[in-house]
Structure formats: C-alpha cells, structure tokens
Amino acid sequence: MKNTTITTLAALLIGSASAFAQDSAFTKPAGFVSHTLKAGQFNLVGLTLHQPVVVSGELDDVNGQVLGDDEVNFGTSLEAGKTYILEITEASDSTLVGTIQEVTVWNNNEMTTPQDLDAQGLVSGDKYQLRAAATISDVFGAANSAGLLPTDEFKADEADLIYVPNGAGFDTYFYSDLTGATGWFKSDFSPADNTPIPYMDSILILRRAATDLKLVVTGSVKTVAATLALGAGQFNYVSATFPVGSTLGNSGLEANLTATDEFKADEADIVYMPNGTGGYDTYFYSNLATAPGWFKSDFSPATNVEIKPGIIILRRGAAVNATVNPPSTYNNL
The missing domain is CATH 2.40.10 (Thrombin, subunit H)
Known part of the structure; x- marks a missing residue:
C-alpha cells in the first residue's frame, strides 16, 4: 500500500540524545520522512513529524x-x-x-x-x-510542490485525490492548475489551501498517475505519549505519531484495546497496516495466559512488528481514548 523511508531520523535522534545530555538548552529534534505513493492505488499516510x-x-x-x-x-x-x-x-x-x-x-x-x-x-x-495543525498547503505545498497529479480542467476525477477523515467518512481534495482557479480545492470546489490535517489522523491518497511518487514531509519529532480517539464500532484512521522505533509491543496500544482471551482474532480490536502491495496485514492482542501478546492474523507472533506511519484500528466496543507511547529511546530528547 505504502512504503515509508525515514531519512536521517534515526541518526538524528541518537545524535540529539547525546547533545541534550551535554546542554540544558535545546530544541526538539527535527527532520524529514519520505513516503512512497504507489501508482494506481490508495496509499495510507500518517504524519509522524509535526508543526512546532x-x-x-x-x-x-x-x-x-x-x-x-x-x-x-x-x-x-x-x-x-x-x-x-x-x-x-x-x-x-x-x-x-x-x-x-x-x-x-x-x-x-x-x-x-x-x-x-x-x-x-x-x-x-x-x-x-x-x-x-498542519494544512494541506503545509504538507503538499501551496503550489503542489509535492507533485500530485493536478487537473487543468477543474475536474476532481482527473487528479490525484487526498481523503481526510471527517468523523463520518472522508472529505476529498485535489489540486487544480487551471488558470484562474489554481490551488487546492475540496470536491465541492471550495478553496481548501488551509484545510487542517490533525496529526492524530491518517489520510488516504489516491495516486491516479502512472508512476510512483515520493512525498517528503518535514517537521519536529513528538517525544511524549499521544491519545488517539477511537470511535465505537468503526474503522478509525489514525497516525502512529512517532517517526521511528514504534512497534506493536512498545506502543502501549493494548492497554486500551479489546483483547481476546480465546485466541480468536474476530473477538479483538484489529490493527490494519499497509503491506506494500495494495492491501493490509492485520494484528490483534491476546491476553490468553498461554499465548499473551501481539499476533498477526495468521497467529504468528507480532510483538516486534514496526508500526507503519498510517494505520487503521477497527474498534469493536465502545468509544475509547487509546494512548500510544513513544519508544524508550525518546526519553531524553
């Protein structure tokens, strides 16, 4: 579905930790990540670098x-x-x-x-x-510097589309390079340059163009836990929040998700992660005494599986605030 490259972030975090230990005056580490938007499919993207x-x-x-x-x-x-x-x-x-x-x-x-x-x-x-909150212009460039496929006839069905969760579904956006109507627009053709994309949400990008595209996102690293609001009985499109080092096992998500005590995936909340081929791998948490921990849907252990920047959580029970913790390597940043 989507590949993400963390460029310089791991080294940046290590170097920052060392620098911070020597000096009490510091700023949060920053950097950039690169997402691969695969051609001809929906790509799930979560913002893991943030506004200051x-x-x-x-x-x-x-x-x-x-x-x-x-x-x-x-x-x-x-x-x-x-x-x-x-x-x-x-x-x-x-x-x-x-x-x-x-x-x-x-x-x-x-x-x-x-x-x-x-x-x-x-x-x-x-x-x-x-x-x-980052805006569409912040993430993709006010003049579409990200390079999404635009429309020159002001028709949304000709351009790459950005889907942003609205709580009941998605709002969709596109870029127009038509003279006299240049910029970002919502599907109802209202101007959308300043539409916010809260970093707790993941978004879908429909890449209509015939070639893959690298989307580079810059920002600062968040270093403390975040709370994700999960709606009841629905798919929730959320961000992993942290750019590097997050796994199912160190995320702490299981503290607020429904687990299974019979080792049946269809009884638990499910975490969906893009698998890079246009689909999703699914994961659940088991609190069965003889098989505790995170597992993939094929029942293979998944504690050390890295969390993708954008994920979907199927919440089967009541609405809940789920805490996602930063990796322990962030402690001194």
Missing part, C-alpha cells in the same frame, strides 16, 4: 470546556482561522497526560475545547502545549 510548539504553559483556570492561562494572550499568540492541537503534557491525574483536543476558539487568556476536560479531571496547575 507555539505556546506552552500551566493552566490557571479549568472551567468546563474553557481553559485559562493568565500568562498567555491567545489572541496575539495564535493565528486567526487556524486549527491548533492542544496537548496535556503534565497532569495531577496521570491518565490525562497525552490528551489531545482540536482548538479553534480562543480569546485573550482563554481557549475552548470540544470536550469538557474539567469533568475528566483536568485541574489548575496542569501543563499543556499548543501546536498548529
């Missing part, structure tokens, strides 16, 4: 969906019209660490979240950070 943190601090007030920080003026620190990803980095209730919310509303010293984090146990003194 623009605001971080300690909450002074938590009131329902409204969070306040007296030290920050969000009206001047954040850019109007953008979507920002709020992440809880430290909390009195440790289960809230890694909680993620998409923030689009703020004013002066307050921001509003879609969920009531107050009711979930967030309190004053807990710490957070904000980073902008």
Whole structure:
C-alpha cells in the first residue's frame, strides 16, 4: 500500500540524545520522512513529524470546556482561522497526560475545547502545549510542490485525490492548475489551501498517475505519549505519531484495546497496516495466559512488528481514548 523511508531520523535522534545530555538548552529534534505513493492505488499516510510548539504553559483556570492561562494572550499568540492541537503534557491525574483536543476558539487568556476536560479531571496547575495543525498547503505545498497529479480542467476525477477523515467518512481534495482557479480545492470546489490535517489522523491518497511518487514531509519529532480517539464500532484512521522505533509491543496500544482471551482474532480490536502491495496485514492482542501478546492474523507472533506511519484500528466496543507511547529511546530528547 505504502512504503515509508525515514531519512536521517534515526541518526538524528541518537545524535540529539547525546547533545541534550551535554546542554540544558535545546530544541526538539527535527527532520524529514519520505513516503512512497504507489501508482494506481490508495496509499495510507500518517504524519509522524509535526508543526512546532507555539505556546506552552500551566493552566490557571479549568472551567468546563474553557481553559485559562493568565500568562498567555491567545489572541496575539495564535493565528486567526487556524486549527491548533492542544496537548496535556503534565497532569495531577496521570491518565490525562497525552490528551489531545482540536482548538479553534480562543480569546485573550482563554481557549475552548470540544470536550469538557474539567469533568475528566483536568485541574489548575496542569501543563499543556499548543501546536498548529498542519494544512494541506503545509504538507503538499501551496503550489503542489509535492507533485500530485493536478487537473487543468477543474475536474476532481482527473487528479490525484487526498481523503481526510471527517468523523463520518472522508472529505476529498485535489489540486487544480487551471488558470484562474489554481490551488487546492475540496470536491465541492471550495478553496481548501488551509484545510487542517490533525496529526492524530491518517489520510488516504489516491495516486491516479502512472508512476510512483515520493512525498517528503518535514517537521519536529513528538517525544511524549499521544491519545488517539477511537470511535465505537468503526474503522478509525489514525497516525502512529512517532517517526521511528514504534512497534506493536512498545506502543502501549493494548492497554486500551479489546483483547481476546480465546485466541480468536474476530473477538479483538484489529490493527490494519499497509503491506506494500495494495492491501493490509492485520494484528490483534491476546491476553490468553498461554499465548499473551501481539499476533498477526495468521497467529504468528507480532510483538516486534514496526508500526507503519498510517494505520487503521477497527474498534469493536465502545468509544475509547487509546494512548500510544513513544519508544524508550525518546526519553531524553
């Protein structure tokens, strides 16, 4: 389905860890990854490098969906019209660490979240950070520098298509190089240059062109756990979050997924990963005493299987927030 090359990231992470040990003033490591978009098929892509943190601090007030920080003026620190990803980095209730919310509303010293984090146990003194969600223009270039197949007749069915999850299905986008109508557009032909792609989601890219394409994505490395919101009884398109080193065994996903205690894959939540040939390999977690751990659908052990940047999780039970942990090699970054 999709091949991904991590270029310089492994060396970057090792080198950064050494540098950080010697100097208390540092920035998060950054780099680039290369995804191969195979011709004539859908390609699943997850963003594992991210926009930089623009605001971080300690909450002074938590009131329902409204969070306040007296030290920050969000009206001047954040850019109007953008979507920002709020992440809880430290909390009195440790289960809230890694909680993620998409923030689009703020004013002066307050921001509003879609969920009531107050009711979930967030309190004053807990710490957070904000980073902008990458947009279609950020990922693919405002002028399509990524090189997706465009349309010169303003017809979506002639171009490569980007499918972005919307909670009930997908919104689709294409690039037009038609004179007078150049840029990114949604399938309803509305302008889409600034459409956000939250890094918790994976996206599908339909490559209609006859040749494979390398998609290079740049950004910073996230070094703390993230929370993936999995909808009940549905396929959830999510990102592995971390660019290198993540396996099924070190991800921690099993803590929040439904396992099987009878060693039957059809009883457990299923993780789908592209296999590079246009299909998916599937995995499940067993808590059977005689066969605990991750397994492939053919029942071969899968604990050390590397997680692809974009994955799909079939959640059979109720909605759940699933935590995905960074590899232990990220601890000192």
